[in-house]
Amino acid sequence: MTIDFILDGADVSCRARATDRLSDVLAQEFPEAGVGSDCRAGRCGRCVVLMDGKLVLSCLVPAFRVRGAEIVSPRAYARTEEGESVAAGFARAGVAACEFCTPQRVLIAGLLLEEAAGASERRILEAMQTVQCRCVEPSALVRGVRAAVELRSERKWPHAR
Amino acid sequence: MPASKLADAATTPLSELRVPGMLHVVAVRSPVSRGTLRGVELPRLGKDYRAVLASDIPGRNEVSSFGVAVPLLASDRVRYRGEAVALLVGPDLEALEELRDRTNVLVDEEAPFLDFGRFSSDQVLARRTLKLGDSELAFSVASRIVEGDFEVGSQEHWYAEPQGAFAGFDYDKLLVVCGTQWPYHVRDTVAGALGVPPAEIIVRPGPAGPHLDGRIWYPSLMAAQAALTAWLSRRNVRFVLPREEDFRVSPKRARYRASYRAALDGESNLSALEVSLALNVGAYGPLAEELVARACLGAQGVYACPNLSVKGYAVSTDTPPLGSLAGIGDAQSNFAMERIAERAAAASGADPVDWRARNLLRKGSATPTGTPFGQTWPFDALSAALRRMSDFDRKRASYGLADRAGGAEGPWRGIGIAFARQLSGAFVGGSVPNSYSVEVELDKELRLAIRSSAVPGSASVERIWRESAAAMLALDPSDVALEPPATGEAPNSGPSVLSRNVTIVASLIERACATVKRRRFREPLPIVARSTARVANPVSWTAEGAEGAPFEDAALGGAVVELELDAWSLEPRATGVWIAVAPGRLHDERHARRSLENAAVLALSQCAWERLDPSPEGLGVDAYAGYRLMPLTAVPPIGIEFILEGKRVQARGIGELPFDCVPAAFANAVALAAGIGIDTLPVEGELVAERIRAT
Numbered sequence: 001m002t003i004d005f006i007l008d009g010a011d012v013s014c015r016a017r018a019t020d021r022l023s024d025v026l027a028q029e030f031p032e033a034g035v036g037s038d039c040r041a042g043r044c045g046r047c048v049v050l051m052d053g054k055l056v057l058s059c060l061v062p063a064f065r066v067r068g069a070e071i072v073s074p075r076a077y078a079r080t081e082e083g084e085s086v087a088a089g090f091a092r093a094g095v096a097a098c099e100f101c102t103p104q105r106v107l108i109a110g111l112l113l114e115e116a117a118g119a120s121e122r123r124i125l126e127a128m129q130t131v132q133c134r135c136v137e138p139s140a141l142v143r144g145v146r147a148a149v150e151l152r153s154e155r156k157w158p159h160a161r
Numbered sequence: 162m163p164a165s166k167l168a169d170a171a172t173t174p175l176s177e178l179r180v181p182g183m184l185h186v187v188a189v190r191s192p193v194s195r196g197t198l199r200g201v202e203l204p205r206l207g208k209d210y211r212a213v214l215a216s217d218i219p220g221r222n223e224v225s226s227f228g229v230a231v232p233l234l235a236s237d238r239v240r241y242r243g244e245a246v247a248l249l250v251g252p253d254l255e256a257l258e259e260l261r262d263r264t265n266v267l268v269d270e271e272a273p274f275l276d277f278g279r280f281s282s283d284q285v286l287a288r289r290t291l292k293l294g295d296s297e298l299a300f301s302v303a304s305r306i307v308e309g310d311f312e313v314g315s316q317e318h319w320y321a322e323p324q325g326a327f328a329g330f331d332y333d334k335l336l337v338v339c340g341t342q343w344p345y346h347v348r349d350t351v352a353g354a355l356g357v358p359p360a361e362i363i364v365r366p367g368p369a370g371p372h373l374d375g376r377i378w379y380p381s382l383m384a385a386q387a388a389l390t391a392w393l394s395r396r397n398v399r400f401v402l403p404r405e406e407d408f409r410v411s412p413k414r415a416r417y418r419a420s421y422r423a424a425l426d427g428e429s430n431l432s433a434l435e436v437s438l439a440l441n442v443g444a445y446g447p448l449a450e451e452l453v454a455r456a457c458l459g460a461q462g463v464y465a466c467p468n469l470s471v472k473g474y475a476v477s478t479d480t481p482p483l484g485s486l487a488g489i490g491d492a493q494s495n496f497a498m499e500r501i502a503e504r505a506a507a508a509s510g511a512d513p514v515d516w517r518a519r520n521l522l523r524k525g526s527a528t529p530t531g532t533p534f535g536q537t538w539p540f541d542a543l544s545a546a547l548r549r550m551s552d553f554d555r556k557r558a559s560y561g562l563a564d565r566a567g568g569a570e571g572p573w574r575g576i577g578i579a580f581a582r583q584l585s586g587a588f589v590g591g592s593v594p595n596s597y598s599v600e601v602e603l604d605k606e607l608r609l610a611i612r613s614s615a616v617p618g619s620a621s622v623e624r625i626w627r628e629s630a631a632a633m634l635a636l637d638p639s640d641v642a643l644e645p646p647a648t649g650e651a652p653n654s655g656p657s658v659l660s661r662n663v664t665i666v667a668s669l670i671e672r673a674c675a676t677v678k679r680r681r682f683r684e685p686l687p688i689v690a691r692s693t694a695r696v697a698n699p700v701s702w703t704a705e706g707a708e709g710a711p712f713e714d715a716a717l718g719g720a721v722v723e724l725e726l727d728a729w730s731l732e733p734r735a736t737g738v739w740i741a742v743a744p745g746r747l748h749d750e751r752h753a754r755r756s757l758e759n760a761a762v763l764a765l766s767q768c769a770w771e772r773l774d775p776s777p778e779g780l781g782v783d784a785y786a787g788y789r790l791m792p793l794t795a796v797p798p799i800g801i802e803f804i805l806e807g808k809r810v811q812a813r814g815i816g817e818l819p820f821d822c823v824p825a826a827f828a829n830a831v832a833l834a835a836g837i838g839i840d841t842l843p844v845e846g847e848l849v850a851e852r853i854r855a856t
Binding site: 139 | 174176177178179254319321322323368370371373403404405619620621751755758759762763786790792793794796798799
C-alpha cells in the first residue's frame, strides 16, 4: 500500500506492507531522518519520533498508522528553536552523550520541558529511560534538562535577574 | 562512485549509511552449539544475490586475536550456536532475510560443552601459574584459614549501535568503516582475508559510542565478512547486525569462578593465598591469554602476600566467544579477593579498613612476579575520604546491630567497602608486543597536527590531547588538529583499551611535542616528530610464574556502597555510592569525574540487574527479552573524590576502578544487610532469600 504522511515538515509518500514497522520504513526509505531500527522491540529507543506531537517508539507503530500523520524526527527537532535551546542547555551542563542518543535525548527533554519545566529529577530520569544508551551518567542528564530550563528562561526574560 | 559519498561513511552511523548501489549482507548461522558441518543448502538465489562460503575466501579464513585464530566462516566444525557459516549478499535486506530463513545448515550435532565448572585439559586454551614463597608451609602454621568460592556472571555491552561494518571501493583502495578500538587490527584481518597487501586497505573508525572494550577484535571479524562480500560482488556493502542478533552472537564478558584459601598468621595478617580460578572464554577464546594472565596477577588484589600459589585456566566452551567488558579479567579476581579480605577481617575481629591497611602492598613488598613493589599508595588519605564521605563507620556499626534472626523489620540496610588497583595500559599476557606510536607535525603556519590511530572515543579525550599538546608548544588549542585515526595516515597506536588514551597516548603526544619543542628554533618548519612507547619491563610467563613489573604505575581506588534490601522481594537496591581514587596526574577533572560516575552506574547494573546465563540452547530470544539494565531511576547519588599527589607524578589509568571495586563493596554491603555471605554476582533477591533460608 502507499502511505502518505508529513515527515519533518515535508509531504512524503512511500510503499509499505501492512505488517511493516514505522521504524523500518523511516530507516530504509528516509535515512536522512536518522531514525534507527535496531531492536524492533521497544527497548533501545533509537527509533523515537514525535507522531502528531506525541512521543512514540516507532518500532512499535505499524506503518499504516502513520497515514496522514505528522512525524518529526529527533534530528529535525534538534534544528528547531526548542531543540537548539535544549542542546545548548546540554552543552552548558557538559552532557557528553554520544552521537547515537543525543538527538533522541534532546527530543525527549524538549517534550518534557513543554509538559513541565519544573519536572522532578525522577520524572526526568523516567523520561530519559526511553533511550537505553550507556554513554552518559544519569546525573548529567538531570543537569542538562535543568540547564535547558534556565537557558529558556534567560532567553524569555533577558533582563530578569 | 563519488568520493564524497565514501568520505561521509566514517562519520555516519552505520545504520543510517546509504551509498547508491550499496548491497546488504545477512549471515547464515549454525543452529547448534557444536558439531561437524556437512553443508549448506541454499535456496535458489536471484540474479543480484550470491552466497559466500568459507571456500570462497581468497586469503586466510581467520581473525587472529592475541595469538588465537577465529574463523570468519565455519568450514568444517561449528563451535557455537550462531556461528556464521555463510553470508548472503544482495540489494534487498528483507529478501535476504527470507533467503536466510529458507537456507538449511546441515550439521552432525554433538553434545556441547557449556559448563566450565568441570573441564578437561582439551578445553584449556591458556593457563597461567604464579608461585611465590612457600604457601604449603604458611598454611601448615596458619592461625586461621578463611575460604570462599566465587562466581561472577557474564554481561552484555549493550552498544549504542550494534556491531557492523561497511566496505566500499574508493578509487584503488578498499575502504572499511566500522566502530573499532583497533583500526590496524581491522586492516590486517581484512588484508589477510582478501589475500592482498595491507596497504590496499584503508580503515576509518566510524562512530562507536561507548564500546566498553567489546570492540577490540569483533569489528575485525565483521569488517572482514563485509569486505569479503564487497570484494566478491565488486560492490559497496554494508553489514549491520540487528540488536537481537548482536546480543546472541557477539562477545560478552567472560564468566569467572574461583576457589580461594587464605592463611592468616598470629597477628591475623595475610600470610598465604591459594587460588584456583577459571574463566569461561567461550568458543575459540580470542582474549584467553590476556584474560587469564590479568586474573592471576590480580588474584591478591591490593594486598601483600608473601606466599602465593595461583593457578588460572581459560576454558573454552561452546558458547559465543566471551572476553572483555570494561577491563580484561582484573575485576573478577578483585571481587573474590575483596570478599576474602572482608572475611579475614571479620574472622580476626578487625575493622575491615584497618585490616586492609595492615595488609596493603607497600614499597618493598613482593609482588606476584617477585619484583618488589616500588610505590607508596596514599591508602590512608583515600580510605579516610571514603569513610568521611559515606559516614561509613557510624552506618556500619548501626546496620550491624539489626537483629535479623529475631525478626527485625526491614528494609534491612548494609554498607560495604572495597579497594582495587588498575594496572598501566600495557598487555600482560605475554605474546602481544607493547609498542605504539604517535606522530605530530608543526607546520609553517604554526599549526600542529596530531596523528594517531588511537580512537579517542569522546570529545573530552580529544580535548585532553589537544590541550596538552598546545601547552607543551605554547600554542592556542584551536591551532591543534587531531587528524582522523585512519590506517595509512596515522601510525599504529595500538588498541584503545585499558585507559590508554589518557595514559600511554597522552604521554606519547607530550613526548613527541617535547621533541618538536627542542628542534623548533634549530630546524626549518615543518617539523615532524614521532614518539614510540615500549614497556620498560614487560611481563613474560614461564610454566612456574611470571617476570616483569606490571604494578609500577598502578592506580589505587576504593568504593563504598550503601544499600537496602527490599522488604518484600529482598532485592538489593543501592542508596549511595562513594568513590575515591588516586589518579596520579589528573588531565581533566571533569572528564575523570564523569567517566568514574558512569563506570559506577554500569558496575552497579552488573551487581544486581544484568543476568546472562547461557542455556543449553545458547543465548536465545528469552535471554534477550529477559536481559535488564538498571533503570536510571534506580541509580543512587554517587560521590567522587580525588586524592592528588602533585603534578610530577604520571597520569594513571582509573576508568576501570569502579568496575573493580564497586561489585565487591556491593556484595560486602549485602552480606552486612542480610547477615549472610554473598559470593556471586549478580545478586538478586531470590539468591539472598535462598541463602537466608539455607542459614
